[in-house]
Amino acid sequence: MPVQIFTVESQPFAENSYVVWKDGSPDAFVIDPGFEPDLILEALAERDLKLVAIVCTHGHCDHIAGNAALKQAHPDVPIIIGAGDAAMLTDSTQNLSAPFGFDITSPPADRTVSEGETLTVAGLALDVFEIPGHSPGHVVYVIRETQPTTVLGGDVLFRGSVGRTDFPGGSHEQLKSGIRRVLWALPDNTVVYPGHGPVTTVGHEKRTNPFVAD
Template structure:
């Protein structure tokens, strides 16, 4: 089976990570993709600087089969319309309890910044335990509210070590903010401990901001959410 590859594209204003994830048909040592058909991929949380995201897509010779969102805050959805101009058939997928944020700049916090952002309505709403598949990649969805009411995480299935796209739930050495409307520290900490911290210690966590981390590292050293309360 072709190994998955992941590339992050950082939107500099908020240091937000958009992720491209795909199963590569091309050896990583072979950087020349000319003449080959594009490889199907998924795009997580397209933030600002769409041109940089599109450049990364082109550099890896990808085509986007779905836009998967961890939550609906503006820094994670600002690039959706730009991506859809290039890939108009890519469905928008988001947790059921954050769907309203896509079309409401007050809910997604962009109106507060005096820079309203909206996106089209979602094509698919996710709930706890859903299993989805796009671009030959299967994911288990877990609801992990606290940073936003409908935050979800995506666990890549059929791959070891485990990979998780965590959004703004767990960061390297930190956790997501809970002081936004609909936030809850109690929900966030419970979700991190009951969902993320029960994964194997070598689980790779790809957060919405900052560097990749591992579950075992955060269980031992995260000052905001230690493994034991």
């Protein structure tokens, strides 16, 4: 199934937000709106896309900073996040914006998701998996309808690296275990769209990523 994924890199943390839609459909969802929501709104408008959901992988400020602006522009669009990180949306200490000198909050979640659920948005089925370690309630979304399989992975697995685990609630062992349990079980050609940096594949990281090695 042809699926389009457009990357919007938001400063100051070079965070990747993604606009996702099926070819031929006007409906789109956004993954992890960052600090430059105007760029996301422009990307939607330029492609005549209708925003139908704001989907977050976790609750850190650089991945939710644009939620309020998108919600203001599209009040009926739900904000969706893993149940374990939902409280971060409305708490600037938990979402780490206050420690960085910001005061970022998001509207509360309209829906929370947990492992084992399948979230259907914009005509696509997203399987939800919990991989804590970077944040306590971090989730990743797996789209199996694409060829190859797609992972919208947030700050779990990067090209040649992994998400930081020195934040409150972090655990490198949890993160490593979750990556191996969930992502390594996917086909090697699975494409991972991370929260920072370039896309990668499961197979490449299995072979070369030193942070997930035995």
